[in-house]
Amino acid sequence: MAENSSSLLDRSRTVAGPGYNRWLVPPAALAIHLAIGQAYAFSVFKKPMGALISGNVDKPDALDWTPGQLAVIFSIAIVLLGLSAAVFGKWLERVGPRKAMLASALCFGGGFLIASLGVHLHSLALVYFGYGFVGGIGLGIGYISPVSTLIKWFPDRPGVATGMAIMGFGGGAMIGSPLAVALMAHFKGPGAPMGVAPTFIVMGLIYLVFMMFGVFTIRVPADGWKPEGYVPNATHSALITSSNVDADNAIKTPQFWMLWVVLLCNVTAGIGVLETASPLIQETFSDANMGAGRGVTAAAAAGFVGLLSLFNLLGRFFWSSASDKLGRKPTYMIYFGLGVLLYALAPTLMAGASLTLFVVVCCVILSMYGGGFATIPAYLRDLFGTMQVGAIHGRLLTAWSTAGVLGPLLVNYLHDQQKAKGLTGAAAYQTVFYTMAGLLVVGFIANLLVTAVNERYAFKGEVTTASAGH
Structure with a gap:
């Protein structure tokens, strides 16, 4: 047309x-x-x-x-x-x-x-x-x-x-x-x-x-x-650009690929909990571990999944809004830094049958999983400007596609491997959580390496509606 x-x-x-x-x-x-x-x-x-x-x-x-x-x-x-x-x-x-x-x-x-x-x-x-x-x-x-x-x-x-x-x-x-x-x-x-x-x-x-x-x-x-x-760039953050970068140039920058790794690690780790939430909590906090009649039932597990969905939802607004005050890079430092601690702590809570604390940890993890999705477009806007932020965001979402396949495959492979060794309950999921913690360390390093985009990538013409899709 x-x-x-x-x-x-x-x-x-x-x-x-x-x-x-x-x-x-x-x-x-x-x-x-x-x-x-x-x-x-x-x-x-x-x-x-x-x-x-x-x-x-x-x-x-x-x-x-x-x-x-x-x-x-x-x-x-x-x-x-x-x-x-x-x-x-x-x-x-x-x-x-x-x-x-x-x-x-x-x-x-x-x-x-x-x-x-x-x-x-x-x-x-x-x-x-x-x-x-x-x-x-x-x-x-x-x-x-x-x-x-x-x-x-x-x-x-x-x-x-x-x-x-x-x-x-x-x-x-x-x-x-x-x-x-x-x-x-x-x-x-x-x-x-x-x-x-x-x-x-x-x-x-x-x-x-x-x-x-x-x-x-x-x-x-x-x-x-x-x-x-x-007032543009009123926060005076070194990461916030006053220029615009088009989508074709954005993928040539190291910053784009650092954020691609950031999103991949955050999503893969979050899917690690989402993918196994219901069977995980039933197997780990069963009657055998909690005492007769005190284990997590299928109905309670469904409630747990619903609770995780709620925190996934609320985290998207809470964390992305907080990033306007904290800055995008520090917010991701929280996602990854706190995330590593919580993923590493989860197996201990599972082994100790600390159900309430385990649920709290998983809810915080899922809030940051959701927050990661919601904060990434604003991070892209800070680095590359608004001119083609939708197109740049679209290209970055290939990290989500990758994580959507990699996450479930990785989790199921690790869990099946542990079950093949005869491990059950909390022990069968330990490797999953420690591996996800390791992924978050990779994401933390990638986020740490994000710097301001070099001016040589900036769009040189006047930014108008026409230039948005040039």
Whole structure:
């Protein structure tokens, strides 16, 4: 579509007029992130999708899909999230958030509809393509478009801005999980085994409509707009640039790759807890270790997972907002420094059956896991400016894709290795936690090496809407 057309989707039609209240933008961003955050709740479909033939989650048929086959769906979605964010980042900056958010809504909602057909036909390849590939593209474009826009609206509080949006992604599972369970229970019957296919259709349409609120209410600031009283680089941090670096030059800097390692280590370690949370707490704090009737039940473990999700959500806003006062580099020092201590302490608490302290430690760990996601866009903005921060953020999210595959593989491999040695309970998870602590040491060193970006990488022209996607 031509840049100068009068289409409602063009960037020129989303530029806010004088006096526009920038606080109207966060709800539009949240509409996108609360929807695509459903990806974190995909696990509620695993058992029903694994019993489509048998109709019994406890006794699957030989033709039913296995847990391993179903786990691939989420992995494809996360890999495509990072890849599509990297590929479409510059396009987003050029065409503006409205067109990008519409593309996200169509892909994410459409992914559910394709996956529904795959469930109906019992075609796993179609489910992979729908929810994993098409839906994953929707995830990637949807993840970066509101963040890029909010950073431009809140140059004085970028941590607060990104925390608001990315908090929504963390909270999406709190809506998506009970919604999916209720819909599957409603639709389950002879014509719809386990109720999964019609649930996918309804959720796809609900999310499509919900995301349209964000599409048509999003606005971008006019070229040169600044909030009243805003003084650039008022904190006088050496890391905060007054220049702008485009996405192609950003990936040539050592700072980009240090932050890539920072995000990879933080996410891989966090997934180490998330991936094993329910079985870990049940195996470690069982009746055998805690005393008859005092062990953690499956229901209590589900509550533990919910608590971790809540701290993942709250940490995104708390830590990223705190980074506006503390600075981005010191905030990551806390994530990694405190994280190393907590990961190293966890096996001792597990061995000593200190359940309450263990839960507290895991909650703090998950708050910093979420905080790491929310703080990274503001860190990128400090180093590379706002001109193409969405495109740069998109390319950095390939670290998340890598961690989304590496984390579960690493955790399961280490745990299986210990079980093969005959270790059980806390002993079987010791190596996992110590390895994650080691990863955080690597992240700490990478963050320590981040310095101001050399001026030779700076964009030399005038920063305008046109230059954002040049």
